[in-house]
Amino acid sequence: MTGPRVLFINHTSTMSGAELVLADVVRAWRGATAFLFEDGPLNAAMAGCGLRVERARAGGGLTGLRRSSSPLRALPMAGRLAALVLEIAGRARRADVIYANSQKAFVLGALATGIVRRPLIWHLHDIIDPLHFGTAQRRLQVGLANARATCVIAPSTAVADAFVAAGGRRDRVAIVPNGLDLVPDPRSRAELRRAAGLPSGLLVGVFSRLASWKGQHVLLHALAELPGVGAVVAGAPLFGEDAYAAELVRLAAELGIADRVHFLGQRSDVALLMQAVEVVVHPSIHPEPFGRTLVEAMLAGVPLVATRTGAAAEILDEGAFGTLVPPGDAAALAEGIRRILAGNAGGATQVAAASERARTRYGADGMRDAIAGIIRRVAEGG
């Protein structure tokens, strides 16, 4: 590798959207080091991109610290967290730039780089607001960002604005939209359905990890108002939301729609599944920091109904490239789906324009180039 020596750090090795983004970013940084706090699919993904993967001795278990928790909840772990900070500091000493890709990695990275005086980039994948984080967590993150981060990369205006509203310095923020590549499958919808083992008939799909703020329950309520329409629900409770996953199954039974709802678990063929349904639904009830799922649906050429909150409104340009409905409103969601199924919205022209927008604004190369530029600038002291 030529150029700056970069140390990428992340607290979880579960592949949610932020880790999928990181896996795309590091393709430009073969030979760099990834320091990961636990074992999981991210470790192999980083190694597959040519990074040297180092696993923390004191890591693991940090996902148990909830975003709403008071920092006092971390006290019993204080010894382990201190050891982790020292492990990061030891590696940071041999790097030109530290790149923290998760909130917990950032907090510990800020402490570590404070010791060894190395520049720190925070790729902020979250909306720092009271719906997502407790007060003390918000203060800690923003305070450390203002004190230690040379640059905070935000994937959307929604993330940047929330960071600033929480007290973060705007001059530190660079907006770099997440980028991804997806080549649509040339097979017909019917063929893809058969290949995926999905039933015939009208189908909508939701493709997000199972978590209450992602709003899958709102889709189930909407489905109860859409007789004859089925739904595929892809995704798993990646961060301990098992009770919510069980609640969704119970709710489908209670609403009398269990035979129309297909829970598929975590899938690695989301692009194909999206093309197999008539409508992709993105029902988040809290502001979405980005929503790769939205861009994937646009690239897959499938009409989209999303809630008007966070980055969804930005990505769909206030409804020009997909249907927007109010968050948490099952009747409005049902109506949005009904209009598309009836051919009154989400037609071929809009879908083609949405695909074009996704290709031009949200490509992986553009994201990688923009982030590489930031890393080089920060490494040079800019």
Ligand code: UDP
């Ligand atoms: N995803 C997946 N398998 C599933 C459900 C979702 O691979 O069963 C992927 C989805 O295609 C998307 C990512 O998980 O690329 C979710 O990213 P997004 O930004 O939408 O949400 P996040 O999980 O980061 O909140």
